[in-house]
Amino acid sequence: MPAEVGFLIGLLAGAVGMWLLHVSARRGAAGEPAEAPAETPVFSFERELETRRLAAENAALMTQMEDVRERLATLERLAIDRSSRLADEIEALRA
Structure with a gap:
């Protein structure tokens, strides 16, 4: 050989x-x-799309939350207002 x-x-x-x-x-x-490591920093197009989708959803939810807070503040003000303005403000909200 x-x-x-x-x-x-x-x-x-x-x-x-x-x-x-x-x-x-x-x-x-x-x-x-053996199990794969818990966090492997791998960039993928799908992860980037998911991140962007979640960011957009978060922004929409923050806007919705601000609207709800404004409505709640209005309802609280109407609930504690004992003056004659209460009826006028309710009518203004209906219009």
Whole structure:
């Protein structure tokens, strides 16, 4: 057997052995695949779209919340106002 062929067979056997060590190190004690890291910083187009969608939804909800706060302030003011303006303000809101 020429030296080059023996060298290539040894190199190939070493590579296969390293691969087997790598695979066995990634498996748990029961032969289960190891869990992936909790957070892997991977950029993806889908994540960017989801982030933008959530930002737009958040902005819409903030606007809606401000409208609700204004309406609540008006209702609180009407509920505690005992003067004759109460009837006028109710009529103004109906119009």
